[in-house]
Amino acid sequence: MVELLLSELIKKGYDFYTGVPCSLLISFFNYIYANPSKLTYVSGLREDTAVGISAGAYLAGKKPAILMQNSGFGSSINAITSLLLPYDIPVFFIIGYRGYQGKDTEENKGMGALTEKLLADLDIPYLFLQKSSVNEIMDFLIVNSSKSRALLITE
Numbered sequence: 001m002v003e004l005l006l007s008e009l010i011k012k013g014y015d016f017y018t019g020v021p022c023s024l025l026i027s028f029f030n031y032i033y034a035n036p037s038k039l040t041y042v043s044g045l046r047e048d049t050a051v052g053i054s055a056g057a058y059l060a061g062k063k064p065a066i067l068m069q070n071s072g073f074g075s076s077i078n079a080i081t082s083l084l085l086p087y088d089i090p091v092f093f094i095i096g097y098r099g100y101q102g103k104d105t106e107e108n109k110g111m112g113a114l115t116e117k118l119l120a121d122l123d124i125p126y127l128f129l130q131k132s133s134v135n136e137i138m139d140f141l142i143v144n145s146s147k148s149r150a151l152l153i154t155e
Contacts, residue, residue, distance in 0.1 A: 005134050009065065013063040015040060017066075018041065018042045020069070022098075046072070058090070064091050064092070066091055066094065070112065074115075089148075090148045093124070099111055100112050100154040115152070125149055
């Protein structure tokens with residue numbers, strides 16, 4: 001499903017990716033690394049840096065996607081609220097959701113309990129990859145495409 005999803009994202013103009021690796025996103029990274037002629041990937045040293053990189057890509061005419069773990073999303077709140085939101089810079093967050101429903105290691109449970117609340121508080125709509133079809137995700141990105149969106153990956 002990940003290959004099909006990324007192929008469709010590229011067709012819709014999402015050809016610029018940045019982020020920080022997460023084992024829940026390994027299928028995404030494997031596709032990205034295997035297809036350098038189809039898209040650009042710029043590694044972020046930290047997740048908040050990836051937010052800044054994606055803002056620059058958007059201002060340069062790209063439709064950026066950011067890959068990160070939910071703990072990194074939490075670390076990026078200041079960059080999101082002071083850069084993306086006030087300047088209406090939409091990005092597509094692809095988030096590895098550690099601690100989902102209290103599962104995972106102890107250190108991931110805290111952010112796992114906050115991830116969906118933070119997205120809601122920031123008015124960033126989200127879907128779960130495991131509960132959505134590629135067509136639903138594409139429709140989700142098209143509707144009100146001027147806003148940031150998130151795709152949550154739980155396994």
